[in-house]
Amino acid sequence: MDDLHIRNGLHVPAKAIGVDAVKASGPGGQSVNKTNSAAQLRAYVDAFGWPDSLRDRVLGHADSRISETQRAIVISVSTHRSFHRNRDEALGRLADLLRKALHRRKPRRRTRPSRSAARRAVKAQKRRSEIKALRGPVEWDGR
Numbered sequence: 001m002d003d004l005h006i007r008n009g010l011h012v013p014a015k016a017i018g019v020d021a022v023k024a025s026g027p028g029g030q031s032v033n034k035t036n037s038a039a040q041l042r043a044y045v046d047a048f049g050w051p052d053s054l055r056d057r058v059l060g061h062a063d064s065r066i067s068e069t070q071r072a073i074v075i076s077v078s079t080h081r082s083f084h085r086n087r088d089e090a091l092g093r094l095a096d097l098l099r100k101a102l103h104r105r106k107p108r109r110r111t112r113p114s115r116s117a118a119r120r121a122v123k124a125q126k127r128r129s130e131i132k133a134l135r136g137p138v139e140w141d142g143r
Helices: 052-059 083-102 115-133
Strands: 002-008 010-012 016-020 038-043 073-076
Touching: 002 083, 010 083, 016 083, 038 083, 052 083, 073 083
Parallel strands: none
Antiparallel strands: 002 010, 016 038, 038 073
16 A cells, blocks of 8 residues: 555655454345455554644544544445445545645634725614614504
8 A cells, every 4th residue: 555645745654554344334235244345444643754733733633533542543434345445435535534634724814894884784773773663553542
């Protein structure tokens, strides 16, 4: 197995990833419960050889597949009938998860509404208030 490419210059070494064949659950044919076609992937974050900042960002990412105690990522796939396709799917999911964990959101720049926009908003609120005030009880003296 080759190293897993994540993005420019960043990869996960093959030695940090372990893939086991396990029995898949669910309906099957004549070979049901006999073949180990599901793939269970374990990627040990400490073995990636990445700087501490990247490693901490991955471990701090909110995803149930990341175990902080074992410092590993566990991905199970049993969508395909063949182990090799399940393994490839698991590697793709690992790459997607790592890309998502490493993505930095652009910081939000605080903005302020323009003076004219604030005036328009107040004007609309007053108009709405007047409309609702007209819905109140009507005074009638009975004549």
